[in-house]
Each structure stands twice: as structure tokens, then as C-alpha cells.
Amino acid sequence: AQKITQTQPGMFVQEKEAVTLDCTYDTSDPSYGLFWYKQPSSGEMIFLIYQGSYDQQNATEGRYSLNFQKARKSANLVISASQLGDSAMYFCAMREGLYRDDKIIFGKGTRLHILP
Amino acid sequence: DVKVTQSSRYLVKRTGEKVFLECVQDMDHENMFWYRQDPGLGLRLIYFSYDVKMKEKGDIPEGYSVSREKKERFSLILESASTNQTSMYLCASSLGGQTKKTQYFGPGTRLLVL
Numbered sequence: 092a093q094k095i096t097q098t099q100p101g102m103f104v105q106e107k108e109a110v111t112l113d114c115t116y117d118t119s120d121p122s123y124g125l126f127w128y129k130q131p132s133s134g135e136m137i138f139l140i141y142q143g144s145y146d147q148q149n150a151t152e153g154r155y156s157l158n159f160q161k162a163r164k165s166a167n168l169v170i171s172a173s174q175l176g177d178s179a180m181y182f183c184a185m186r187e188g189l190y191r192d193d194k195i196i197f198g199k200g201t202r203l204h205i206l207p
Numbered sequence: 208d209v210k211v212t213q214s215s216r217y218l219v220k221r222t223g224e225k226v227f228l229e230c231v232q233d234m235d236h237e238n239m240f241w242y243r244q245d246p247g248l249g250l251r252l253i254y255f256s257y258d259v260k261m262k263e264k265g266d267i268p269e270g271y272s273v274s275r276e277k278k279e280r281f282s283l284i285l286e287s288a289s290t291n292q293t294s295m296y297l298c299a300s301s302l303g304g305q306t307k308k309t310q311y312f313g314p315g316t317r318l319l320v321l
Contacts, residue, residue, distance in 0.1 A: 138310075
């Protein structure tokens with residue numbers, strides 16, 4: 092069974108609109124971390140935002156916020172006021188256990204296209 | 208800023224060749240990782256290392272080996288390249304033992320095996 096599921100292979104959104112990228116996860120470990128990365132066409136993976144399983148509040152980083160719904164095992168990325176430069180591939184990832192780097196599991200990604 | 212560099216952005220090799228992919232990080236990170244990325248499959252972990260001369264198999268180690276002789280350098284080796292190893296290879300490093308700290312990635316190497 093997949094541990095990280097991104098159900099949207101591709102999305103088209105008008106510039107300046109808000110975007111929600113879906114991510115659901117599956118783990119029995121009570122301690123875990125959730126990440127979102129952006130990968131532009133240049134190929135480099137860029138870290139966007141992190142949410143720990145014990146964090147009480149949803150994480151925010153500038154225009155990015157993570158809608159963390161623990162009971163539903165959902166960690167959607169919200170991008171407010173989208174820009175043309177947001178066009179990229181986006182990956183949701185999970186680390187089981189709070190410290191072990193080798194347990195980071197990536198979803199298959201969502202390709203976001205921002206339309207002018 | 209953390210910097211992770213990879214020796215080549217694009218590489219073309221022939222079947223059966225021995226291929227070396229080099230990765231260097233400049234932030235004294237303990238942990239280093241090699242992933243391959245294929246369309247529709249996301250990133251899959253090949254090997255990782257927690258320290259010099261230490262290596263651990265990831266999810267898809269078959270056909271690959273690694274070397275970490277110095278802390279800042281982690282090499283991925285394809286002993287005898289095959290066409291099914293055509294892929295994007297991403298190296299990453301991290302400080303380790305940190306909750307919020309993420310992995311930092313290099314720019315990737317697009318390998319084509321003919």
C-alpha cells in the first residue's frame with residue numbers, strides 16, 4: 092500500500108487564484124513529519140514547508156500553508172495568490188519517526204501549471 | 208546556504224559501462240542520500256550513508272553501489288550500466304537528529320544509458 096498518495100497528477104490554475112494540492116498519508120507511527128517540496132523544470136528539489144505530527148498549529152511559510160488534518164491523515168498544501176513561478180512539480184513526503192532521515196517517503200507528485 | 212553539487216547535469220553512457228556519479232556537500236552534514244526519480248514513480252531511495260565509510264541500502268539498491276570516503280562526498284556507482292538505469296539521479300544531504308530539518312538536494316543528474 093502506498094504510504095503517500097497524491098491523487099492529482101496535474102492541475103491547471105489561473106494566476107492569482109489559491110491552489111490546494113492534496114496529500115494523504117498512511118502510518119502507524121505516532122511520531123512523524125510531513126514535508127512539501129517544489130521541483131521546477133531545472134530539476135532541483137526545493138523544501139517548502141514542514142509539519143510535525145505533534146505540532147498543534149498548521150505550518151505556514153509565506154504564501155504556503157499546510158492544512159494538517161491528523162484524523163483524516165491529510166496534509167494538503169495551500170498556495171495563496173498563485174504566481175507564474177509556482178508552475179512546477181510538487182511532492183509530498185513523510186518521515187516516520189521524528190529523527191530518522193532514511194525513512195522519508197515521497198509521493199508521486201502533482202504537476203502544477205499556472206495560467207496567465 | 209547549504210550547497211549540494213553533483214558532478215554532471217547530463218550524462219550519456221553505453222550499456223555495460225561503469226558509471227560514477229559524484230555528490231559533494233559543503234555544510235558538514237552527516238547524512239547523505241542517493242535517489243532516482245522516474246515519471247509516475249516519484250523519488251525512490253537507492254542508498255544512504257550516516258557517516259564516513261558507512262552505507263545502508265535503500266528501497267532499490269540492486270545494480271548500484273556507493274562510496275563515502277570523505278564526509279563531504281558521496282559517490283553512486285553503476286558497475287555495469289543498463290538501459291533500465293536511465294533516470295534522473297538526485298543526491299541529498301541532511302544534518303541528522305533534527306526534527307524540522309529537511310534534506311537538501313543537488314540539481315540532479317539526468318543519465319541516459321544507450
